[in-house]
Amino acid sequence: MDRPKDSASFQKRLSAFAEDERKKALLLPPGPERDTALRKIRQAETASHLHDWANSPGLQSPE
Template identity: 45%
Template sequence: MQRRRFKETSSLEERLDQEAMRLREHKLLPPGWLREQAFRKARQMNIAAHINEWLASPGLRAPI
């Protein structure tokens, strides 16, 4: 059985930012558990994007 593989068209950081923006659109929901969960997930997406950017920075490259 072979795994299906596909090439991502956008970077991880772009996908995380887009998902965070999509989740922030839930601000129209009434205050409550679902709205808080959406905002919490959006913050997690932003943090993940920043961590990914930090890990990919040239300052963290292994010495040659």
């Protein structure tokens, strides 16, 4: 079963998701809902950094 290809890159989707969550968080009062939105932003940013690192040209596979 083939998975449909998304036209947006993984990096662009992560960036858009983080931006949407950031907009939501700015509108929320301090509390658990805002904390959850901020946590999702950090997770998306971490995933983006890991993706960059894993796909960097300097990374070599183990022998």
